[in-house]
Amino acid sequence: MAHDRPLADRAAQPRRRARVTAADVAEAAGVSRSAVSRAFTPGAYLDADKRQLVLKTAMDLGYRPNALAASLQGAATDLVGVVVGELSNPYDSEWLAALVSALNASGKWPIVLGGQEEGLDDSVTSILSYPLDALIVRGGSLGEALIDNCTKLNIPVIFSGRVISHPAIDCIACRNHMGMVQAVTLLLESGRRRIGYIGGPPTLSSEQERLAGVIERLAEAGLTLAAQVTSDYSFDGGQSAMRTLLQDTSPDAVVCANDAMALGALSFARNCRNLTVPEDLAIIGFDDIAMAAWAEFNLTTVRNPLAKTVDEVLRLLEGRLANPQKPGEVVMIDPDLVKRGTH
Missing domain, CATH: 1.10.260.40 (lambda repressor-like DNA-binding domains)
Structure with missing residues (x-):
C-alpha cells in the first residue's frame, strides 16, 4: 500500500x-x-x-x-450526456459511434454512459452532477421524477429509439411496426407460410411494436405465428433461440427482431442443422448493421436508418438549445427493406 x-x-x-x-x-x-x-x-x-x-x-x-468553471456563470459547456443501452448490441454501438462523431463535429463533447435499462435512472442521476447542455437517451425509459428533475435543471432531454409522452421532451424513433409488415409481406410474396419469430426483451417498446407488426400482417393473410421465442438481442441469443425454435417446429421462414439475433440464427441453421438458406429456411433481420452486408451473411433485413436518425438527433438538439421553451417534437423515421440473399 x-x-x-x-x-x-x-x-x-x-x-x-x-x-x-x-x-x-x-x-x-x-x-x-x-x-x-x-x-x-x-x-x-x-x-x-x-x-x-x-x-x-x-x-x-x-x-x-475551464468549461466547468465557466458554467458557474451560466455559460454553455457544450457537454452532452449520452446514455446508451447494451453496447454489445451492434446497432447501439454503431449509433453511438456515429452520434459521437456528429457531436464532435458540431463542437459538442459527449459524456457517455452505457448499461442495462434496469439501472438507467441511477446512471442518469450520476451524470446530472455535470453541467450538461443536454441529455440524449438511446432506447430505454426514464422515471417521471427524473424527467422532472432534468426539466428543473434546464437540461433538455432527447430520446432516440423510443417515444415518450412529455411536453418538454423531443423524441425520434423508427416506425418498427411498418418495418415488420414489410418483412412479412416479402416472405408471403415468396410463398412462405410457416413463419416463426425470434424477439427481444418483451418490456421494450421497440420489441412490442415489431412483434405487433409481424402478428398483424400474418393475420391479414389468415395466418398465425408457427413459433415464437424470446431472446436478448445478441448473436449468442439468436443461436440459442433458433435451437429452441427448431426443436418442435419446422418453419420455412424466421423473422428476427434485430440483426444480431438474425446472424446468430443464420449461423445455427447453416452450421448446426445443415439447412440451406434461403431454400430450406428464409431469415430476415431488423436494423441493417454493417455485418449484415458481409458476404458471409448477406442478410435480408429491415434498415433502421442510422445516418438519418443521427442527423435528426442533432437537429432536435440544436433546435432545443436555440429555443428551450418550444413544444416537444416527435420524429418518426420510415424503415427500408433491404433485399439480400436470405429470403
Whole structure:
C-alpha cells in the first residue's frame, strides 16, 4: 500500500502539475484577468494585438479555459450526456459511434454512459452532477421524477429509439411496426407460410411494436405465428433461440427482431442443422448493421436508418438549445427493406 512505503520513496513520487490558471496568463502577459476572459470569449471586444498576446501566452503556458468553471456563470459547456443501452448490441454501438462523431463535429463533447435499462435512472442521476447542455437517451425509459428533475435543471432531454409522452421532451424513433409488415409481406410474396419469430426483451417498446407488426400482417393473410421465442438481442441469443425454435417446429421462414439475433440464427441453421438458406429456411433481420452486408451473411433485413436518425438527433438538439421553451417534437423515421440473399 502507498502508506507503507518509506517516506523517501513517497517523496520521490512525481506530483501532478498544477493547472495553469487565467490569473497565471494575465500575469505573464501583463494584462488584466478580464482581458484573458475576453480573449477566449467569442464576440467579446478586445484589442486585436492584446488578444494575440493573450492567446500566444496561453499557448506557451499550456492554458485552456475551464468549461466547468465557466458554467458557474451560466455559460454553455457544450457537454452532452449520452446514455446508451447494451453496447454489445451492434446497432447501439454503431449509433453511438456515429452520434459521437456528429457531436464532435458540431463542437459538442459527449459524456457517455452505457448499461442495462434496469439501472438507467441511477446512471442518469450520476451524470446530472455535470453541467450538461443536454441529455440524449438511446432506447430505454426514464422515471417521471427524473424527467422532472432534468426539466428543473434546464437540461433538455432527447430520446432516440423510443417515444415518450412529455411536453418538454423531443423524441425520434423508427416506425418498427411498418418495418415488420414489410418483412412479412416479402416472405408471403415468396410463398412462405410457416413463419416463426425470434424477439427481444418483451418490456421494450421497440420489441412490442415489431412483434405487433409481424402478428398483424400474418393475420391479414389468415395466418398465425408457427413459433415464437424470446431472446436478448445478441448473436449468442439468436443461436440459442433458433435451437429452441427448431426443436418442435419446422418453419420455412424466421423473422428476427434485430440483426444480431438474425446472424446468430443464420449461423445455427447453416452450421448446426445443415439447412440451406434461403431454400430450406428464409431469415430476415431488423436494423441493417454493417455485418449484415458481409458476404458471409448477406442478410435480408429491415434498415433502421442510422445516418438519418443521427442527423435528426442533432437537429432536435440544436433546435432545443436555440429555443428551450418550444413544444416537444416527435420524429418518426420510415424503415427500408433491404433485399439480400436470405429470403
